[in-house]
Amino acid sequence: MAPWFLGSSSFTAGYLPLQQAAEAGFPPQQGQRCCRTADTALPGARQHSQRTGRKPQARRGGRGGAGLAARPRVPPLRSPARVKPAPLPSRPFCPPRARRPAAAPIGRLFYRVTRRRAAIGRGAETGWRRESSSAEKGAGCEEQSCRCRGDRAAVPGNGRAPGSAQGAPAAGRSGPGMAAGGPAGGAHSVCMVSDFFYPNMGGVESHVYQLSQCLIERGHKVLVVTHAYGHRKGVRYLTNGLKVYYLPLKVMYNQSTATTLFHSLPLLRYIFVRERVTIVHAHSSFSAMAHDALFHAKTMGLRTVFTDHSLFGFADVSSVLTNKLLTVSLCDTNHIICVSYTSKENTVLRAALDPRIVSVIPNAVDPTDFTPDPSRRDDSTITIVVVSRLVYRKGIDLLSGIIPELCQKYPALHFLVGGEGPKRIILEEVRERYQLHDRVRLLGALEHQDVRNVLVQGHIFLNTSLTEAFCMAIVEAASCGLQVVSTRVGGIPEVLPEDLIILCEPSVKSLCDGLEKAIAQLRSRTLPAPETVHNKVKTFYTWRNVAERTEKVYDRVADEVVLPMDERLNRLMSHCGPVTGYIFALFAVLNFLFLVFLRWMTPDSIIDVAIDATGPKGAWTKQYFLGKKGRDKEELPSS
Structure with missing residues (x-):
């Protein structure tokens, strides 16, 4: 006989008969509906079954045929102790069924919609299912999210032991808003x-x-x-x-x-x-x-x-x-x-x-992305590089006053400006007014991988920021072997040692004096070699240390x-x-x-749980396609 919590075809409405409930150790509750088998049905029910061919059902009271009395009720058997049934086997990656909300019309409608979506998402087959929204498909990027109805051991590429579940809570690390905690370990x-x-x-x-x-x-x-x-x-x-x-x-x-x-x-x-x-x-x-x-x-x-x-x-x-x-x-x-x-x-x-x-x-700074290359420089000229957003707090107004003054004093001086912003129009006006089209180049917005190619073309890096908590641009420039000239604001004096940077006040005169000092050191060849500067800077700041x-x-x-x-x-x-x-x-x-x-x-x-696809061997490296029988199969990436 099947367990009581799975139901049985010999019982009506899923209720347990009193005799079998007593044998199982479950006393009847007050007001509980009692269900009777065919041998306790009334004669009126037997006549009805002969006409319809259906199995007679039990009825309350003595409302059988005319002049016939119902059989007396079977006295319930009581058990002193109630046996707690064994819990259902848990499925670690499939969320449990939600309790149906109150009998409000909107609640019933939303319940049906959410349950329908959950049923469609889980699918009829056990395994993995690929899903992607219309926005992701239009962008050419699909998210592979998993919904597993079986054991987590079948999850490919999860990077964890078969017995560990992604949703397993870590001790003391799950908030009240979470159904489960974060990754264990x-x-x-x-x-x-x-x-x-x-x-x-x-x-x-x-x-x-x-x-x-x-x-x-x-x-x-x-x-x-x-x-x-x-x-x-x-x-x-x-x-x-x-x-x-x-x-x-x-x-x-x-x-x-x-x-x-x-x-x-x-x-x-x-x-x-x-x-x-x-x-x-x-x-x-x-x-x-x-x-x-x-x-x-x-x-x-x-x-x-x-x-x-x-x-x-x-x-x-x-x-x-x-x-x-x-x-x-x-x-x-x-x-x-x-x-x-x-x-x-x-x-x-x-x-x-x-x-x-x-x-x-x-x-x-990742030192491998910013390595010096002296062969890209033009030693017949002196090139000053500026890479920043062209906004007010980056001191572009100061830069517009520095360019004409130094270009008039040093004929072999060139400026290379990378970045975009609302202050670009000021630099274009300066270039047009003083006819410096061949000496001032505005490169516009730069991709991250192109910044190094711009820095290695220069000899001096200029930073004119009016406020800065930590300027990553000067670290990148120093890693490429450039002499840095910067304003003394914010946390900039903490970033580089004094022998690698020339600090100035945020004014045109002070910055021009700092640039002239750097030009004099460059002409006298007293600046350290770019490789020496790179080897020194790459030990200062590393992302692995920051992550630790x-x-x-x-x-x-x-x-x-x-x-x-x-x-x-x-x-x-x-x-x-x-x-x-x-x-x-x-x-x-x-x-x-x-x-x-x-x-x-x-x-x-x-709410479906997303897989942890991160890591060099995570599920993001796998490719999945839908088989003929509707099952998800894995296609190993070609090596």
């Missing part, structure tokens, strides 16, 4: 969030990409969330299976998205649950998406880390507003990372933070407790001021209610 599931990422070029973009790649090498699961760039939408895979979510959010200003604080919660919550994120790492104070991700992650009970890449003032209106927003975002963040000690002091003062939760981890130090921050954060909602509201009201604190405390309550509504509409248990 001390690894973290990290979500990098920023408005600034490839194909856009810049220091933050390079930092996020390089740090993600090194964390993947160290065995962590890393994904990146940013906004869509043109037609680049959906999900893309980069080197080593780095998954990038390009969300369809509108850009407001300077590649930063517009925010209402609530519109991004459904998308980010779905990604956090689907990827089993345990730590949310946001980047850049200018990124609205980064602040939204921090706010939502705290509501979901996730650990949060923030990296500040910029410096701000305290006097102008924009700085005051930005500092107040930063105070709200960081008052309950687990840990903050700054790229220089100057940046740490600035962030602690702006956001009124405890210095003990702020760490200094500098940026880095960031990993220690993750380990520290994973052991911390996320503030519950009541303590978080108290922190906002006491730390952010009487007006801003109460306003954002109200936003936090509304955000929590919105999250509860989303969990009711789409429970975490029915």
Whole structure:
């Protein structure tokens, strides 16, 4: 006989007869419907079965044929103890069935739609299934997500032992918003969030990409969330299976998205649950998406880390507003990372933070990407290279005053300017006014792989930034063997030693004096050889060292407790001021209610779990195609 929890054809409506329930040790509950077999049916039911050919069913009471009394009820047998049935075998990678919501018409409709989608996604066959959205197909990039109904041992290329499940929670590392924790064995599931990422070029973009790649090498699961760039939408895979979510959010200003604080919660919550994120790492104070991700992650009970890449003032209106927003975002963040000690002091003062939760981890440069090549130089002339975004805070107004003065004084001097921005028109006007078309070249926007080819053509690198937390451009230039001349602002004096850089005040006269000093050293051949400078710089900053130090921050954060909602509201009201604190405390309550509504509409248990495709041997290196019988088969990549 089949077990009671699988049902039987001899029982009606799936209820267990009283005698067999007593034998199994289950006493009848009060008000439980009793079911009878055919031998206890009434004579009226027998006559009905002879006419219809159906098996007689049991009835309550004595409503049989005329003048016939029903058989007396069988007295129930009671058992002193109730035997707990054995649990159903668990399927580690398939989410459990969601409980049907209340009997509301909208709830019933949404329940049917979600259950239908889940049934279509799981499929009738056991194994792997390839899916891709229309946006991904249009972009030529398909996401291979797995849904396994069987043992995880059948998962190809997961990089883990057959007995380990991806959704297995790590001790103390699963928040209340997660159906399961992150990868076991001390690894973290990290979500990098920023408005600034490839194909856009810049220091933050390079930092996020390089740090993600090194964390993947160290065995962590890393994904990146940013906004869509043109037609680049959906999900893309980069080197080593780095998954990038390009969300369809509108850009407001300077590649930063517009925010209402609530519109991004459904998308980010779905990604956090689907990827089993345990730590949310946001980047850049200018990124609205980064602040939204921090706010939502705290509501979901996730650990949060923030990296500040910029410096701000305290006097102008924009700085005051930005500092107040930063105070709200960081008052309950687990840990903050700054790229220089100057940046740490600035962030602690702006956001009124405890210095003990702020760490200094500098940026880095891949030395293999920036190697010197003296043969590309033209020694008959002196070439000054400038590579930066052509915006106000990069000091392009200073550059427009330096170019005509030095070109008039040194006939063999040339300028090579790479980058794009709104200040390009100023440089074009200077070139046109002084007729310097043959001595000043504007290269426009550069790809990352083309920066080295531009740097090796020059002798001197000029940086005119008005504010800088950590300038990666001067490290790249020094790695290529160039003499660096830069303004003495922000954290720049901490980056290179004095024998590799000439520091000047942010003025035209001071920068011209610094450039003339570098030109004199170049003509007297007192500058060190490019290979010597490269071998010295490549030991200063490496991404593997940055990843190792960031990993220690993750380990520290994973052991911390996320503030519950009541303590978080108290922190906002006491730390952010009487007006801003109460306003954002109200936003936090509304955000929590919105999250509860989303969990009711789409429970975490029915959101499919994405595979961990990261790593040099991850599932992203495999190719899958649909067989004739509807089963997913694996096609090994050709070697």
